[in-house]
Amino acid sequence: MRKVALLLVFLLGIAVLALPKEKLVIAGRDGGYGAALQIAVDIFMERNPDVEIELLKLPYKGLYEKLVIDLSAGGGAYDIVMLDDPWATEFMSLGWLQSLEELGYTPDPDFVPTALSVCRYPYPDGELYSLPHVGNVELFAYRKDLFDKYGLASPPKTWADVLEAAAVISANEPGVHGVVFRGRKGNPIVTGFLPILWGFGADIVEEGKVVLNSREAVAALKFFLLLKQYAPEGVEIWNSSEVKEALLAGDAAIAIEVWPAWVPDLDNHDKSKVVGKVEIAPAPGLVEKSSPMLGAWLLGISSASRHKELALKFLEFVTSAEIQKVLTLQAGHAPTRVSVLTDPEVVAKYRWFPSQLAALESAVPRPRVLVWSEIEGILGEYLQLALIGELSPEKALAEAAERIAEVVGE
Amino acid sequence: MRRFRRWRRKYSYFLFLLPALILIVFLTVYPLVRVFYLSFYRYNPIRRVERFAGFANYLRLFSDRFFLTGLKNTFLFSVGATVTEVLLGLGLALLFNVKFRGRKLLLPLVIFPMMFSTMVICAIWRSMYHYDYGIFNYALRSLGFEPVKWLINKDLALWSVVLVDIWQWTPMAFLILLAGLQSIPGELYEAARVDGATGARLFRHVTLPLLRNHIFLALLLRSIDTFKIFDKVYALTGGGPGTATETISFYIYRQGFTYFNMGRASAAAVVMFLAVSAVSLLYIRQVWRGEK
Numbered sequence: 001m002r003k004v005a006l007l008l009v010f011l012l013g014i015a016v017l018a019l020p021k022e023k024l025v026i027a028g029r030d031g032g033y034g035a036a037l038q039i040a041v042d043i044f045m046e047r048n049p050d051v052e053i054e055l056l057k058l059p060y061k062g063l064y065e066k067l068v069i070d071l072s073a074g075g076g077a078y079d080i081v082m083l084d085d086p087w088a089t090e091f092m093s094l095g096w097l098q099s100l101e102e103l104g105y106t107p108d109p110d111f112v113p114t115a116l117s118v119c120r121y122p123y124p125d126g127e128l129y130s131l132p133h134v135g136n137v138e139l140f141a142y143r144k145d146l147f148d149k150y151g152l153a154s155p156p157k158t159w160a161d162v163l164e165a166a167a168v169i170s171a172n173e174p175g176v177h178g179v180v181f182r183g184r185k186g187n188p189i190v191t192g193f194l195p196i197l198w199g200f201g202a203d204i205v206e207e208g209k210v211v212l213n214s215r216e217a218v219a220a221l222k223f224f225l226l227l228k229q230y231a232p233e234g235v236e237i238w239n240s241s242e243v244k245e246a247l248l249a250g251d252a253a254i255a256i257e258v259w260p261a262w263v264p265d266l267d268n269h270d271k272s273k274v275v276g277k278v279e280i281a282p283a284p285g286l287v288e289k290s291s292p293m294l295g296a297w298l299l300g301i302s303s304a305s306r307h308k309e310l311a312l313k314f315l316e317f318v319t320s321a322e323i324q325k326v327l328t329l330q331a332g333h334a335p336t337r338v339s340v341l342t343d344p345e346v347v348a349k350y351r352w353f354p355s356q357l358a359a360l361e362s363a364v365p366r367p368r369v370l371v372w373s374e375i376e377g378i379l380g381e382y383l384q385l386a387l388i389g390e391l392s393p394e395k396a397l398a399e400a401a402e403r404i405a406e407v408v409g410e
Numbered sequence: 411m412r413r414f415r416r417w418r419r420k421y422s423y424f425l426f427l428l429p430a431l432i433l434i435v436f437l438t439v440y441p442l443v444r445v446f447y448l449s450f451y452r453y454n455p456i457r458r459v460e461r462f463a464g465f466a467n468y469l470r471l472f473s474d475r476f477f478l479t480g481l482k483n484t485f486l487f488s489v490g491a492t493v494t495e496v497l498l499g500l501g502l503a504l505l506f507n508v509k510f511r512g513r514k515l516l517l518p519l520v521i522f523p524m525m526f527s528t529m530v531i532c533a534i535w536r537s538m539y540h541y542d543y544g545i546f547n548y549a550l551r552s553l554g555f556e557p558v559k560w561l562i563n564k565d566l567a568l569w570s571v572v573l574v575d576i577w578q579w580t581p582m583a584f585l586i587l588l589a590g591l592q593s594i595p596g597e598l599y600e601a602a603r604v605d606g607a608t609g610a611r612l613f614r615h616v617t618l619p620l621l622r623n624h625i626f627l628a629l630l631l632r633s634i635d636t637f638k639i640f641d642k643v644y645a646l647t648g649g650g651p652g653t654a655t656e657t658i659s660f661y662i663y664r665q666g667f668t669y670f671n672m673g674r675a676s677a678a679a680v681v682m683f684l685a686v687s688a689v690s691l692l693y694i695r696q697v698w699r700g701e702k
Contacts, residue, residue, distance in 0.1 A: 072455070184648060
């Protein structure tokens with residue numbers, strides 16, 4: 001009897017010693033996003049030695065494909081998933097993410113409301129399924145020095161001001177293009193165009209109906225083509241690297257779309273020829289108020305995760321004011337908390353943060369539909385056909401609306 | 411017993427073929443049948459849509475601007491690249507069939523382009539094609555010419571992609587044709603010379619007929635490969651500008667893996683399969699006719 005008891009104690013001892021660390025797997029993005037999240041992961045593991053976290057750093061499309069395949073099958077390969085906000089409707093409505101309120105979480109009012117609203121389903125005030133991690137918002141960049149030189153109102157308040165400024169600077173400043181943007185088909189051109197579309201008072205989908213074929217939308221697209229006159233050759237195939245290069249080299253007076261992640265480089269002497277000359281502002285408006293596009297990255301917990309409590313603990317940790325401040329100062333992270341965006345130490349390092357907060361507060365999310373990636377693909381293709389002059393703006397939007405209606409109608 | 415032995419003698423080789431057969435059934439036959447089946451469905455695994463759609467997917471394809479342009483571009487690309495590659499390859503093979511100093515050194519150099527990853531090649535060509543900073547336009551500008559919009563001009567972009575393919579794959583046509591040339595017995599040329607044939611006539615009546623099958627093989631392999639062109643388009647232009655470099659594979663990829671419209675992607679794949687089969691049959695018949 002004693003032998004058996006001893007053996008049991010011995011076995012129990014082994015079991016305790018060999019007890020594996022609790023392990024979380026995070027599916028996240030590569031590049032700067034990955035580097036920032038890695039800092040948070042490292043701090044978390046340091047403070048919780050019994051936890052092991054594996055952070056997968058995946059490219060944009062690869063992440064989407066992997067998430068869709070794993071989450072739709074309920075595989076549970078990932079505990080925490082990082083998702084772009086237009087995927088949110090799909091992920092949340094299909095029950096792929098764990099409700100955070102069910103786990104006993106109540107969100108902090110410190111989060112910028114627009115960023116938190118896309119974490120809920122139904123949008124904007126339903127159940128909370130994720131937390132806003134990266135507060136990306138489309139920003140507008142212009143050369144303050146050139147605007148002052150030609151007596152142009154800065155920052156430009158409306159899209160009409162932008163067109164005028166682009167024309168004046170193109171005509172008078174040799175070697176400087178009036179405006180640059182991403183014209184590559186698909187996501188880039190759509191992202192560049194959306195603030196203009198919204199600024200003109202048009203939209204793609206309203207209450208489940210396609211409204212793209214409107215007079216306002218045609219006016220917005222015609223305006224986009226007018227702007228293109230002052231853009232460099234080949235802007236049709238430009239993506240973010242080209243826009244960034246042109247801005248940093250001082251070859252561009254206006255970029256209608258820049259993102260928080262690459263703004264810091266503009267003030268970096270090693271990379272930029274225009275240190276201190278570029279101002280950042282929210283996108284201009286026209287009929288409507290300024291309508292910059294929201295591009296938030298969210299963190300959610302897979303419904304199939306077996307470590308939901310721990311995952312929530314990490315989510316709360318990484319979105320806390322303390323950690324957001326660390327990530328912002330160390331890795332140029334775009335915070336989602338008002339307190340971090342207005343923190344004096346942070347603003348001292350990133351002078352455009354007040355503009356970024358203003359943009360974030362007035363940001364418009366992309367349509368909350370299941371099929372956004374397909375809508376974006378279709379719109380991107382037709383916008384480009386209009387941009388290269390193969391279709392008239394009217395025809396391009398009419399055809400795109402027809403195709404999008406087919407998809408939305410299902 | 412004897413019957414069993416006879417049966418075994420007759421059919422036992424099937425047993426040895428079985429592993430290969432199983433592989434073919436699973437990796438080729440099953441997917442093929444499944445693609446045919448799916449092409450008649452509206453099928454989206456993500457949105458859990460699956461319903462019979464008859465010929466709707468096919469009808470939709472032939473009213474889709476992007477698919478039709480893709481079909482046209484794929485044919486242009488395939489024909490343009492294949493013919494040029496085989497002609498250039500033939501020229502090079504004839505050159506290398508003559509013994510000259512340094513031939514052994516030059517041969518690896520000529521087949522060099524084949525050895526790189528396509529993605530690396532495309533990244534390099536993309537920078538060479540750059541409108542402002544690319545080496546081609548730099549050269550043109552310094553010679554006093556207008557720069558060319560290699561990947562930007564919608565009438566030129568496809569041919570710029572073709573050029574990269576020619577650069578990369580001419581060596582393959584060259585190798586096939588060189589092997590063909592070297593398998594022609596020297597006596598035939600001697601006999602023809604004795605009969606008074608020289609230069610062009612020798613080429614026309616001895617070399618060409620004997621090289622015929624190799625030429626068809628090179629044409630077949632290159633046209634199948636160029637017909638499924640995807641990587642270069644993906645890396646160089648993303649199918650743009652507009653629909654200028656849209657191809658069938660690219661269309662299938664977008665429908666299948668960006669929108670998860672598996673039904674429509676399958677229908678497009680079936681169309682592509684039929685087209686490739688038709689082209690292959692044409693070539694194979696030519697080769698068989700030559701053998702008779």
